Amino acid sequence: MTHHAGDALPAGLADWIDVHAESLDTDATFAAQVVPRLGRAGLFRVGVPHALGGAGGTTVDAIEAIASVARHSLASAFVFWGQRTFIEYLLQSANEPLRVRWLPALLAGELAGATGLSNAMKYLCAIEPLQMRATPLDAARARFRLDGALPWITNLRREGFVVAAAFDRHDGAPPAIFAVPHDLPGVARSDDLDLIALRGSNTAALTLDGAELDETCLIDADARSFLVRARPAFLGLQCGMSIGLARRALDAADGSSAPVRAALIDDVIALRHELNALAGRLYEGVTSGTFVAAPAAQFELRIALAAVVDAAARLDVQAAGGRGYLRSHASRPTPNDTARRSREAAFVPIVTPSLVQLKSQLAQQQRGEAA
Numbered sequence: 001m002t003h004h005a006g007d008a009l010p011a012g013l014a015d016w017i018d019v020h021a022e023s024l025d026t027d028a029t030f031a032a033q034v035v036p037r038l039g040r041a042g043l044f045r046v047g048v049p050h051a052l053g054g055a056g057g058t059t060v061d062a063i064e065a066i067a068s069v070a071r072h073s074l075a076s077a078f079v080f081w082g083q084r085t086f087i088e089y090l091l092q093s094a095n096e097p098l099r100v101r102w103l104p105a106l107l108a109g110e111l112a113g114a115t116g117l118s119n120a121m122k123y124l125c126a127i128e129p130l131q132m133r134a135t136p137l138d139a140a141r142a143r144f145r146l147d148g149a150l151p152w153i154t155n156l157r158r159e160g161f162v163v164a165a166a167f168d169r170h171d172g173a174p175p176a177i178f179a180v181p182h183d184l185p186g187v188a189r190s191d192d193l194d195l196i197a198l199r200g201s202n203t204a205a206l207t208l209d210g211a212e213l214d215e216t217c218l219i220d221a222d223a224r225s226f227l228v229r230a231r232p233a234f235l236g237l238q239c240g241m242s243i244g245l246a247r248r249a250l251d252a253a254d255g256s257s258a259p260v261r262a263a264l265i266d267d268v269i270a271l272r273h274e275l276n277a278l279a280g281r282l283y284e285g286v287t288s289g290t291f292v293a294a295p296a297a298q299f300e301l302r303i304a305l306a307a308v309v310d311a312a313a314r315l316d317v318q319a320a321g322g323r324g325y326l327r328s329h330a331s332r333p334t335p336n337d338t339a340r341r342s343r344e345a346a347f348v349p350i351v352t353p354s355l356v357q358l359k360s361q362l363a364q365q366q367r368g369e370a371a
């Protein structure tokens with residue numbers, strides 16, 4: 001398989017992310033730079049058709065691009081995921097004028113794209129109600145008043161963003177997904193959330209209070225069918241974060257001193273083997289489209305990949321030994337990458353769809369099949 005590039009990033013970008021990875025995890029100093037830098041490196045064009053301004057290739061190439069960033073910094077990879085997933089919504093939307101309006105700036109990294117659809121994903125699985133509502137303002141239902149709040153959204157870049165969110169309609173129509181620009185009156189971004197990690201990711205809450213939009217900003221008038229179609233890419237791109245982080249943690253363990261390596265190498269090899277097999281199955285399903293009708297198969301892969309990340313991060317810790325428990329060390333003035341990767345790995349199970357959610361859905365399905 002040609003996809004397992006050790007490091008597909010341009011050297012300048014890889015170096016910049018490496019130098020700032022600790023800061024991107026622990027503070028917001030470089031938060032504004034991530035999207036423009038990834039954009040200038042052409043990463044948002046990967047897997048986007050040439051005809052739409054992209055570099056061509058497939059969704060699998062985009063997943064691998066996210067994985068290659070995740071090797072260096074999960075905060076950066078998560079920003080990449082938000083941007084690329086928003087781009088994916090535009091690619092899958094039937095609203096061509098909306099695509100024409102936003103896609104060029106998004107692909108170039110001049111505008112941030114954010115996806116506030118965790119709430120909608122949880123709504124689809126009957127975990128929580130939609131937290132946004134759209135009230136039609138005219139008889140033709142072409143103009144809407146938007147209200148509500150979402151507690152967590154990444155890539156709400158202070159310099160400007162457009163965010164996708166799902167809205168309950170209350171007028172008999174199904175929930176719809178709108179693209180909401182940051183400068184619309186009534187749209188407010190909170191301060192950055194006080195996170196324990198990924199603090200350079202522009203993660204904040206979003207409040208809409210009487211914001212008005214018309215149907216030209218509809219990504220899709222039927223959130224449910226749209227999300228069922230978009231979910232394989234949403235989830236696949238997200239798995240890129242797990243794949244890249246696990247690869248880097250395993251490489252770190254593999255690169256330790258001879259006696260340490262000798263003790264751990266069997267585990268490293270076994271985990272690498274499993275990781276490659278899971279990525280292969282993921283890429284097959286994303287490419288063939290089978291996850292649209294059989295989401296459980298993809299849920300299982302997401303769960304298994306999270307387990308590999310967990311095990312790989314533990315090997316990384318074991319290989320680093322006591323050195324890995326120090327903030328810094330005379331023999332290594334650079335920040336402690338092992339500790340950073342452990343914090344990053346803690347995020348993998350909780351991002352929507354969380355492992356708790358997926359496990360309970362799979363159990364529900366099995367109960368249904370048994371009945």
Ligand SMILES: Cc1cc2nc3c(=O)[nH]c(=O)nc-3n(C[C@H](O)[C@H](O)[C@H](O)COP(=O)(O)OP(=O)(O)OC[C@H]3O[C@@H](n4cnc5c(N)ncnc54)[C@H](O)[C@@H]3O)c2cc1C
Pocket residue numbers: 082115116117118119126127152153154155195198203350351352353354355356357358360361
């Ligand atoms: C750093 C960070 C960035 C984020 N960025 C974004 C973003 O860009 N966009 C976005 O939309 N969201 C984002 N989120 C939100 C995230 O993806 C989850 O939606 C959020 O963390 C889930 O909220 P909770 O854990 O409070 O879930 P809760 O609702 O408190 O649930 C706790 C756990 O139980 C599960 N659960 C709850 N009820 C049920 C049920 N009935 N059946 C099965 N399982 C259930 C949940 O899935 C979850 O795992 C972000 C979160 C973090 C921490």
